[in-house]
Amino acid sequence: MSKAAIEFTGVKKSFRNKFVVNEVSFTVASGECFGLLGPNGAGKSTIARMVLGMTRPDAGKITVLGEPMPERGRLARKGIGVVPQFDNLELDFTVRENLLVFGRYFGMSTRSIEAIIPSLLEFSRLESKADARVADLSGGMKRRLTLARALINDPQLLVMDEPTTGLDPHARHLIWERLRFLLARGKTIILTTHFMEEAERLCDRLCVLDHGRNIAEGSPHTLIEEHIGCQVIEIFGGNPQELSSLIRPYVQRIEVSGETLFCYAPDPEQVRVQLRGRADLRYLQRPPNLEDVFLRLTGLELEK
Amino acid sequence: MGEAFAAVLPANAWNWAAVWRRNYLAWKKVALASILGSLADPMISLFGLGTGLGIMIGRVEGTSYIAFLAAGMVATSAMVASTFETIYAAFSRMHDRRTWEAILYTRLTLGDILLGELAWAATRALLAGAAIAFVAAVLGYAAWPSVLYALPVIALTGLAFASLAMIVAALAPSYDYFVFYQTLVTTPMMFLSGAFFPLTQLPGALQQVGRFLPLAHSIDLIRPAMLDRPADGIALHIGALCIYAVLPFFISTALFRRRLMR
């Protein structure tokens, strides 16, 4: 069954007369991982808050788990788990106490919470930290505890706002692996990110946001095929102006970002011939990725 | 608008208990320091002023000054404890610790959170006020067992002042603003409510002001209980305290909705 978990139709939201979310529509099917990809200030967190019913849209319609939002937010939130952009764990409590206290907010009894704590600790690889104070945990452990906390009510839908921002690569991979495990068990995930790699690895579909607008939507693969569809050569070290006039005849398109030239080349060999013997230049050829899509659509480079 | 406001009101009569229990768990970790801290200040004032001034003043309203003052101290420390808990501790859970934000991810509403915070602040007030009343009773400055009637009044006083302080917390952009509430509202209230001296000592106009203050209503109930005297207008005083507890609750709920759920 793939009933829609989230439906946004023509949603608008402004702060101080400035649109932060502008005519955004998308649908997230049950069981899929949907990404909201965009740079700082694109409106990702605002959309996440609207999914939770914590911010009221100025216009448009939002349905989450079949409930109209934000009116029936309380009902919908019974089936939602949240990983916010900024940790809001109880720093003075232990890991176990954090889970206990949070479970009670869902009306669970102490006994039923204690019954599931071991499995949550195992899931988040925090078994050995059960009685450690949260203030003493590393950033990655805190993030995993937030994830465990989000699962306490056995939610169908997880809303994650930049789940891996600020983590080192090892910690990030561990979170990704845990999220794939949840997806395999049929959970629906909506996540915001500005990491291309995260979006490409995890998301079935995503929408690219820029200044509150949904500027492209689809699977990572389709987006890359549609908007780029050829190999990319990145060149750095030379004068971008001079280089781009040299290479322009041999490529489909060129984008300059800082001192880097991105060449979209259906026939990369021709470009490499031009660059041969230029010791001042460094270049690399790679398959296209979401970063190229983003650059193409917005003229902006995302953080790496 | 009406429907939206209804959605943030308490969802049922017991959800708030989860918030109360969260605060209780946090408090248990520092209980000893907290109890000593909240007792030391009123006790020092009680004995310092009570014995020192008592020698000069002699008897007040037919009792020793220290016994007169004890009732004022009980009510005042309930006011201070619940005000402090609300504008500092609850504000920090709302503002920099983001605890409320996490709670709003669950099936609790904003109204449930506020109710839990108020109930917790009233509990702190009860602890602080009851401790002083107990010491006063042991030392013979309060009558046993009629002092027990003061306990529900102390809790209600705490609830009323927490509810009032919650409006201040909802409006204040940062901690810096709370000192205004304390110096301009709660501190003068002690002098206008008969905590340290009988209201009859004040000019007529100020006596009239005193009639409306929640602390005055609280003292008018607590002092007779502690001195084992008949109290006048019990229903009026309780009613006034209830109004101070209930009305601000709806105001602060509306204010916090605007602040947190934009």
Ligand SMILES: Nc1ncnc2c1ncn2[C@@H]1O[C@H](COP(=O)(O)OP(=O)(O)OP(=O)(O)O)[C@@H](O)[C@H]1O
């Ligand atoms: N409560 C608010 N009041 C005023 N402006 C706000 C509020 N919340 C968000 N904004 C503004 O809306 C815009 C989008 O914010 P949002 O937090 O949704 O972006 P984001 O995509 O999550 O960015 P980031 O990657 O930095 O988290 C920003 O310009 C922000 O300043």
Ligand SMILES: [Mg+2]
């Ligand atoms: Mg954000």
